[in-house]
Amino acid sequence: MSHSTIENKLNPLDSMMKRFDEAAKIIGLDDAVYNTLKYPAKSLTVHLPVMMDNGKVEVFEGHRVQHSTTLGPAKGGIRYSMDVDIDEVKALAAWMTWKTAIVGVPYGGGKGGIKCDPKKMSKGELERLTRAYAAALSDFIGPDKDIPAPDMNTGGQEMAWIVDEYSKIKGEFTPAVITGKPISMGGSLGRVEATGRGVMVCTRSAIAKMGLRPDECTCVVQGFGNVGSISAKLIEMLGVKIIAISDITGGYYNPNGISVSDAMNYSQEKGNLEGFTGGSKVSNSELLELDCTILVPAAMEDQITDKNAANIKAKLIVEGANGPTSANADKILNDKGIIVVPDILANAGGVTVSYFEWVQNKMGYYWTEERVNRRADRLMKSAFDTVFENSNKFNVSMRTAAYIVAIEKVATTQRLRGTY
Numbered sequence: 565m566s567h568s569t570i571e572n573k574l575n576p577l578d579s580m581m582k583r584f585d586e587a588a589k590i591i592g593l594d595d596a597v598y599n600t601l602k603y604p605a606k607s608l609t610v611h612l613p614v615m616m617d618n619g620k621v622e623v624f625e626g627h628r629v630q631h632s633t634t635l636g637p638a639k640g641g642i643r644y645s646m647d648v649d650i651d652e653v654k655a656l657a658a659w660m661t662w663k664t665a666i667v668g669v670p671y672g673g674g675k676g677g678i679k680c681d682p683k684k685m686s687k688g689e690l691e692r693l694t695r696a697y698a699a700a701l702s703d704f705i706g707p708d709k710d711i712p713a714p715d716m717n718t719g720g721q722e723m724a725w726i727v728d729e730y731s732k733i734k735g736e737f738t739p740a741v742i743t744g745k746p747i748s749m750g751g752s753l754g755r756v757e758a759t760g761r762g763v764m765v766c767t768r769s770a771i772a773k774m775g776l777r778p779d780e781c782t783c784v785v786q787g788f789g790n791v792g793s794i795s796a797k798l799i800e801m802l803g804v805k806i807i808a809i810s811d812i813t814g815g816y817y818n819p820n821g822i823s824v825s826d827a828m829n830y831s832q833e834k835g836n837l838e839g840f841t842g843g844s845k846v847s848n849s850e851l852l853e854l855d856c857t858i859l860v861p862a863a864m865e866d867q868i869t870d871k872n873a874a875n876i877k878a879k880l881i882v883e884g885a886n887g888p889t890s891a892n893a894d895k896i897l898n899d900k901g902i903i904v905v906p907d908i909l910a911n912a913g914g915v916t917v918s919y920f921e922w923v924q925n926k927m928g929y930y931w932t933e934e935r936v937n938r939r940a941d942r943l944m945k946s947a948f949d950t951v952f953e954n955s956n957k958f959n960v961s962m963r964t965a966a967y968i969v970a971i972e973k974v975a976t977t978q979r980l981r982g983t984y
């Protein structure tokens with residue numbers, strides 16, 4: 565079997581490949597499937613000229629990668645960030661392939677991104693950029709081809725522009741081309757909370773396996789966007805004490821517990837947590853190393869690395885973000901006996917409810933929030949249990965077990981489909 569070359573510095577693609585290689589080796593994955601899954605099936609890079617408010621045209625680079633369509637149409641979000649590059653999008657697309665396979669929703673994996681700084685753009689500029697991207701991708705995506713969704717710095721508004729643009733181009737209202745839409749445009753109840761809810765379900769299952777009661781656990785949450793804030797809120801509702809939170813302005817620590825709803829109200833009103841008095845200020849690196857039971861990194865990639873992994877005191881890490889732990893930290897965490905519920909399982913609640921949204925769009929029949937939550941919780945719990953059982957069966961970390969479960973599912977179907 566050939567294996568990818570791992571350089572010293574691990575970008576998200578290296579980190580993904582390192583885990584993929586490890587799991588592939590354990591299950592003795594054949595070269596045919598290994599080499600197919602090593603590369604994305606299709607990628608598209610576009611350059612989008614956009615008229616800025618000052619009358620000048622700026623050209624933005626965007627990507628859409630379909631890593632695999634073996635189990636169904638490609639599925640995955642679109643992010644807006646200055647860090648977007650093709651390697652990052654490729655890694656994120658592959659993670660979606662594994663994620664959808666783990667929760668058992670009938671999709672492959674895809675991802676998109678535009679290199680831009682949305683905080684520096686007006687609403688009009690963002691709308692023109694988003695519509696330009698949707699138009700450029702209109703033959704690449706589709707309800708049975710590739711279905712985007714929100715990711716970092718995108719949400720309901722961007723999805724609404726994309727449905728609108730795509731529907732105009734195709735001449736028919738096509739809500740199933742994208743998920744994470746506003747409710748009035750065919751969005752699903754429960755979708756906004758879905759990723760955080762899945763993080764909570766994984767946390768609940770993991771602490772039960774560890775023989776801990778929620779009220780004897782403390783939790784630190786890094787990141788206070790959609791995933792971080794809702795994870796914190798729902799984990800708090802389990803009875804766990806949230807002792808620290810953070811956002812772009814830094815960390816806020818209170819050993820007596822932080823009121824997550826106070827923090828959410830504050831951040832909603834002020835735009836971020838700057839000046840929040842519910843906790844004392846700590847740096848981002850101090851935050852990750854706080855003494856706690858549960859750490860939920862829900863911000864961005866490569867936060868836990870070989871530089872700080874040895875100092876992490878949490879007993880359990882539940883990865884709300886995609887790729888928050890770089891591959892060179894895995895062994896350090898394992899050796900310390902820290903249980904890591906990996907991103908491709910822990911944050912799969914979002915794509916699970918995206919699937920329900922797509923099903924509802926295809927049926928034209930909309931479910932209650934209670935039904936959405938009940939079904940999502942069931943899928944997440946069963947995915948957690950399967951990964952946990954495999955981690956015992958193969959005597960590997962939950963991360964490696966998650967890759968094993970995902971790769972085996974995709975490989976089995978790929979063999980059935982056959983090759984040229």
Ligand code: GLU
Nearest residue numbers: 640641713715914915918
């Ligand atoms: N962007 C989210 C993720 O990384 C959701 C993707 C989706 O719903 O398709 O899982």
